[in-house]
Amino acid sequence: xTQPESIYxxxxxxxxxxxxxxxxxxxxxxxxxxxxxxxxxxxxSTDGTAEAIQRLYPTVxxxxxxxxxxxxxxxxxxxxxxxxxGADFFIWLNDDTLPSSGCIPAIVNECVQxxxxxxxxxxxxxxxxxxxxxxxxxxxxxxxxxFHTPRNQAIACDCMSGNLVCLPRSIVDKIGYPPSDRLPxxxxxxxxxxxxxKAGYELKVLGNAxxxxxxxxxxxxxxxxAISMEKRWRLITSPKSNLYPSAYWNYCKSFYGSLxxxxxxxxxxxxxxxxxxxxxxxxxxxxxxxxLKQRILS
Numbered sequence: 001x002t003q004p005e006s007i008y009x010x011x012x013x014x015x016x017x018x019x020x021x022x023x024x025x026x027x028x029x030x031x032x033x034x035x036x037x038x039x040x041x042x043x044x045s046t047d048g049t050a051e052a053i054q055r056l057y058p059t060v061x062x063x064x065x066x067x068x069x070x071x072x073x074x075x076x077x078x079x080x081x082x083x084x085x086g087a088d089f090f091i092w093l094n095d096d097t098l099p100s101s102g103c104i105p106a107i108v109n110e111c112v113q114x115x116x117x118x119x120x121x122x123x124x125x126x127x128x129x130x131x132x133x134x135x136x137x138x139x140x141x142x143x144x145x146x147f148h149t150p151r152n153q154a155i156a157c158d159c160m161s162g163n164l165v166c167l168p169r170s171i172v173d174k175i176g177y178p179p180s181d182r183l184p185x186x187x188x189x190x191x192x193x194x195x196x197x198k199a200g201y202e203l204k205v206l207g208n209a210x211x212x213x214x215x216x217x218x219x220x221x222x223x224x225x226a227i228s229m230e231k232r233w234r235l236i237t238s239p240k241s242n243l244y245p246s247a248y249w250n251y252c253k254s255f256y257g258s259l260x261x262x263x264x265x266x267x268x269x270x271x272x273x274x275x276x277x278x279x280x281x282x283x284x285x286x287x288x289x290x291x292l293k294q295r296i297l298s
């Protein structure tokens with residue numbers, strides 16, 4: 001039988017001390033710091049994150065990075081440590097994701113029922129649980145789309161956002177660790193869980209396992225975000241962007257194989273067209289057009 005001490009919560013962090021401490025406080029209030037092993041992978045923070053954790057939460061184990069791990073490297077480092085310690089399950093938890101009471105035990109209990117199951121929580125933008133954000137995703141022909149798992153439902157999916165996910169130890173033996181060399185930050189969670197599904201794992205989102213996490217502004221629709229297109233173009237050179245070319249190419253290859261060049265070229269072509277549209281039309285017009293399109297499609 002799986003013991004709580006063989007379950008490791010892995011939290012990658014970098015230079016956002018207040019957010020990290022809020023996450024640990026939430027875990028502490030729910031007694032998850034006492035129930036599970038909690039590992040924070042601090043990727044070279046310079047804002048006193050590590051010192052604050054050591055002072056306030058001495059039971060939390062700290063792994064240090066040099067600032068170049070990014071999300072995938074940090075999660076990989078945490079998984080390697082937990083694997084060596086004999087972990088039966090890994091829980092990915094982003095520090096801006098606050099699990100509701102009972103959320104983590106719920107996804108763990110679901111995972112424990114099967115040796116080849118990966119389980120995610122359903123995230124919402126706020127604690128009123130009205131606007132869903134991260135969770136499961138479905139693969140279409142040449143796209144991957146987020147979907148909402150309502151309360152009292154559990155829905156199978158093709159891949160997952162990595163905000164709050166429970167994975168079994170066996171995944172390392174079957175497919176290795178997340179690909180930090182190919183996908184240093186964005187899209188690694190989606191590709192890794194997709195590769196796990198192809199290896200035979202069942203992926204499921206629990207609607208009753210809820211958490212709060214607002215959308216990353218960089219991941220909002222181009223017509224919904226106040227971020228300028230000029231800034232988006234500059235950010236393409238950073239691994240923090242979903243359109244970081246080398247990472248996006250590896251993402252396309254994983255999902256679409258020999259057709260990878262189609263969605264790869266398409267997204268940058270759309271970015272050019274939308275940039276022109278933002279120059280010509282007010283953002284309010286574009287938002288209205290997007291809303292109209294969504295009504296028509298629905």
